[in-house]
Amino acid sequence: MTKIEMAHGAGGRIMQRLLQEVIIPSFSIRKLGSIGLDEMDDGATLPIGNTGLIVTADAHTVQPLFFPGGNIGTLAACGTINDLAVMGAAPTAMTNTIIVEEGFEIDTLHEIVRSMNDVIEPLGTAMIAGDTKVMPKGTLDGLVMSTTGIGVLYLNAAIADAGVREGDDIIVTGPIGDHGTALLAHREGLKFETNLASDVAPLWEPIRNCLDVSGFHIHAMKDPTRGGLAVALNEFAAKSHVEIEIEDGLVPVRPAVQSLCDILGLSPFHIACEGRAIMAVDSSVTSDVLDTLARFRTTDNACVIGKAHKGASRVLMKTAIGGRKVLQVPLGEPVPRVC
């Protein structure tokens, strides 16, 4: 394969290969703290004096720019906040670059940046730097953005994907697959699914409250974006050297999401979320964490979906009839330009 394919940006195995074989090894200095490029976590650690920072970067190419539940501005802000949050960092500052096509409506641009502010202002996050570039008509489909988030570690320790321990409960903070299926339905004009909306939301407030009640007993967190829950759980398993077993029937999936997936032959486990987190927590704090998540509208359907235990670095799924199958990393996210 010598040319870029859509799957190279889609979060699955093909993207992992591109990053591991081409992009990451091109850089000589790849970390300053314990977590950098090689770890392929949600962000990197940056120790400054006695303060532990987390830095995260995302490009945003979602299409269409406006969708049920938000727009590219909402998505860029939430994606950045959530990458910091699942590393255990408060969202301190952000940068944002905008590349926009000649002829784009300025009012639409205005609405997009205001939507970013609607997400970050209540969290006290400062937008401190940015850049705006214009490309000639026909050379860019509308508008893309890139954000970098800088956060201060809340408990002065980064929460890494590699932190899952044997015996941990695996929690998901809400139903999976809403974002990707909402985009797909909206994009394809599937009007029969009227109640599908993106789950895009910032998760720092519920996560901060969980850290308050459980301290260092939250061992790992991740937001299941591109490639969905299947990718996120497999990263936990691979980096933490544990086997994760989840129960199919425990994973919350909205009926509208499930039926759209059934029609199109997709699995909700492979569909991106933009307002969900998975957590691996010590079983001594599971009920405290669930009680805390239940207090927030964006996480009030949180539940335990499985457990980590000693075993091969893989994810097993127990089906309704008692069988077990391996939940694979998909080749890519089945819905393109989802984030």
Place this chain on the structure above:
Amino acid sequence: MTKIEMAHGAGGRIMQRLLQEVIIPSFSIRKLGSIGLDEMDDGATLPIGNTGLIVTADAHTVQPLFFPGGNIGTLAACGTINDLAVMGAAPTAMTNTIIVEEGFEIDTLHEIVRSMNDVIEPLGTAMIAGDTKVMPKGTLDGLVMSTTGIGVLYLNAAIADAGVREGDDIIVTGPIGDHGTALLAHREGLKFETNLASDVAPLWEPIRNCLDVSGFHIHAMKDPTRGGLAVALNEFAAKSHVEIEIEDGLVPVRPAVQSLCDILGLSPFHIACEGRAIMAVDSSVTSDVLDTLARFRTTDNACVIGKAHKGASRVLMKTAIGGRKVLQVPLGEPVPRVC
């Protein structure tokens, strides 16, 4: 004007209006230290504990991706390093996001990221986080990137555009307009100008050495990118409330740059550089700074081009025959997709 035009991204007055009227006021929290979005400086300050950080963000849309003297990777790395350097910060860490078109050659992508590393590795700058997205064929012209740089203040004080003082000497570190004209000539296939090449280069090493010899006597620095020397000098004058008078005959311009500008009716003062800085320095350190800059290949043609003094916030240019004219901020950069 209700739609985005090319000039909205071109560094001049039309871009300044878009930023000041649409983008910047959309955000509620715009700084954490003394310099943030409103200051429209090369970067923002971010105080973390006792450490002063500078954060800068840039989008890169240069076309063509490869040009005499470098490629988009060289440019992205140098632009980020230089924005940190002119704020007085050592380049500690970077993030990079890549958005690439389906069908792009992976070898070309590889060369671009290796070129970034060639710039940052010798400076000890770590690439700590990133993201890669793919857009379907026909929705993006090749590849764009966005970088964020995080630097630690070298003298624990940010060097702001607003720092120019009356009596300061104005230094430019080399000939102006090389980058923009090299791109233009290459793009248009103007083969008669064979010796035009971009000036793209990282400036942290010469600037660090200047800070070593002159301490706090370097009052302001800026890299004249979009909109060229005219924009950079006018920002000095406007933000520092001084009049800057430069002498036309003192500003270094290569003959090839001048003749291309003459043919096309352009002014070298409006053309982007990517490896130059302007400095406002206390006259007591001018010769030390010039001696230092002379030791580095990328700055060995540095010279004084004028002086700041009390007066209206404007830039005056003394012509060869002794007249004075106001050097205006252009409406935009005359060469599109230059950076």
